[in-house]
Amino acid sequence: MSTTLAEPTGRPDTEGTWAVETHGLTKRFGNNVAVNGVELLVPRGCAFGYLGPNGAGKTTLIRVLLGLTHADAGTMSLLGQPVPKHRDVALARVGAIVDEPRFHGHLTGRQNLQILAAAREAAAKDRIGPSLERVGMSHRADDRVSKYSMGMRQRLGVAACLIGDPELLILDEPMNGLDPAGMHEMRDMILSLVAEGRTVVLSSHLLDEVERTCDAVAIVDRGNVIRQGPISELLAGASVVLQVECSEPDRARSLLGASGVRADIEVSESGLGITLPAGASRDIIAEANRVLVEGGISVYRLQEIQASLESWFLQVTSRLGATE
Ligand SMILES: Nc1ncnc2c1ncn2[C@@H]1O[C@H](COP(=O)(O)OP(=O)(O)OP(=O)(O)O)[C@@H](O)[C@H]1O
Ligand SMILES: [Mg+2]
Known part of the structure; x- marks a missing residue:
C-alpha cells in the first residue's frame, strides 16, 4: 500500500459516533457507477452487513474505504478520522480482508503473520499466538498455507486482522467458500469480536447469513444503498x-x-x-x-x-x- 503523509493528529478521535461514515461516496469505472452517492453510517460496536447481489459494488466500496482505489466524489471517515486525510492513523486501528485473504503459500500461517506483524507496532508480534488461538488455527499454524483449505485461509485472514488489535474489522464476504459448519464458526467469531466492543463490517450476498449475524444492515443494489438501519427496524417496515x-x-x-x-x-x-x-x-x-x-x-x-x-x-x- 502506498503511504500518504498523514498530518499529525494528536490523540485519535475515539469519541466519534460512527465507525464508518460516508457521504455522497461515488466510484465510477467508465460509465459504470459501481458506488453511487453512498451515504453510510455504521454505528460503533455492532456487526454491520453490507448486503447486495453480485456486482452490487460491495468490494469496490471496501476498496475505496481502505484507500486501495480513489473515490470520484464524496467524503468518508473511519473511526472518526477523515480519510484519505488521516488514513494512516485510521488504518492503524482497522483490520481488513478484501476479496479473499492472500498469503504466501510456501510459508506457514505463523510465518505469514510474523511478516505482517513486522510491519506493525511491536505489540503485534505478541498477538500472533493469541490470534491464532482465537481463530482455532494453533494446531495448523506451522503448516504451509498452500496446504490450507479455504476455510482455514479465511480464519488466518481474521487472525491477520487481529494482530493489529483493531477497533474496526472490514471483512469482504467472510463466509465465502465455507461449509455450513465453517459459516457457523465464522458467525460465532464475528459475534465474539463484537462482544469485545469491536465493530465488524462485513459484505455479503447471503441474506440469511447477514440476518443471523448482523445487528444492522445496508442493502445495496447496483451501487445504490436502498435501505439501511437496524434489522429489527427494517423488518418493522416489511x-x-x-x-x-x-x-x-x-x-x-x-x-x-x-x-x-x-x-x-x-x-x-x-x-x-x-x-x-x-x-x-x-x-x-x-x-x-x-x-x-x-x-x-x-x-x-x-x-x-x-x-x-x-x-x-x-x-x-x-x-x-x-x-x-
Ligand atoms: N477494476 C475494475 N475495473 C472495471 N470495473 C470494475 C472494476 N472493479 C469492479 N468493477 C465493476 O464494478 C461493479 C461492482 O463490482 P464489485 O466487485 O464491487 O461488486 P461486488 O458487489 O463486490 O460483487 P461480488 O458479490 O461478485 O463480489 C461491477 O459492475 C464490476 O464489473
Ligand atoms: Mg465482491
Whole structure:
C-alpha cells in the first residue's frame, strides 16, 4: 500500500459516533457507477452487513474505504478520522480482508503473520499466538498455507486482522467458500469480536447469513444503498403474510374480498396467503377470521409469518423495479 503523509493528529478521535461514515461516496469505472452517492453510517460496536447481489459494488466500496482505489466524489471517515486525510492513523486501528485473504503459500500461517506483524507496532508480534488461538488455527499454524483449505485461509485472514488489535474489522464476504459448519464458526467469531466492543463490517450476498449475524444492515443494489438501519427496524417496515388453512379457499377469498378486508389475497391448495400491508393493525387478522367463520368456512389454522430480511429485500427490489 502506498503511504500518504498523514498530518499529525494528536490523540485519535475515539469519541466519534460512527465507525464508518460516508457521504455522497461515488466510484465510477467508465460509465459504470459501481458506488453511487453512498451515504453510510455504521454505528460503533455492532456487526454491520453490507448486503447486495453480485456486482452490487460491495468490494469496490471496501476498496475505496481502505484507500486501495480513489473515490470520484464524496467524503468518508473511519473511526472518526477523515480519510484519505488521516488514513494512516485510521488504518492503524482497522483490520481488513478484501476479496479473499492472500498469503504466501510456501510459508506457514505463523510465518505469514510474523511478516505482517513486522510491519506493525511491536505489540503485534505478541498477538500472533493469541490470534491464532482465537481463530482455532494453533494446531495448523506451522503448516504451509498452500496446504490450507479455504476455510482455514479465511480464519488466518481474521487472525491477520487481529494482530493489529483493531477497533474496526472490514471483512469482504467472510463466509465465502465455507461449509455450513465453517459459516457457523465464522458467525460465532464475528459475534465474539463484537462482544469485545469491536465493530465488524462485513459484505455479503447471503441474506440469511447477514440476518443471523448482523445487528444492522445496508442493502445495496447496483451501487445504490436502498435501505439501511437496524434489522429489527427494517423488518418493522416489511409486510406480514397471514397463512390461513381453511375449507373452500376460493369462496373464502370471495368472502374476504366482499367484506372489504384490505389485503392481497392468494389462493393456495390448503387455503389462503394474505399479505397484510406494512404496519397494519392486528385487528385485520381477527376481522378476517370473523368473516370466514361467519361465512361458514372452516378455519383450521391461522399463522402470521414475519417477513424475513430476504423477503423484505425482494419486496423492496421488485417494488423499485416496478416503479422505475
Ligand atoms: N477494476 C475494475 N475495473 C472495471 N470495473 C470494475 C472494476 N472493479 C469492479 N468493477 C465493476 O464494478 C461493479 C461492482 O463490482 P464489485 O466487485 O464491487 O461488486 P461486488 O458487489 O463486490 O460483487 P461480488 O458479490 O461478485 O463480489 C461491477 O459492475 C464490476 O464489473
Ligand atoms: Mg465482491
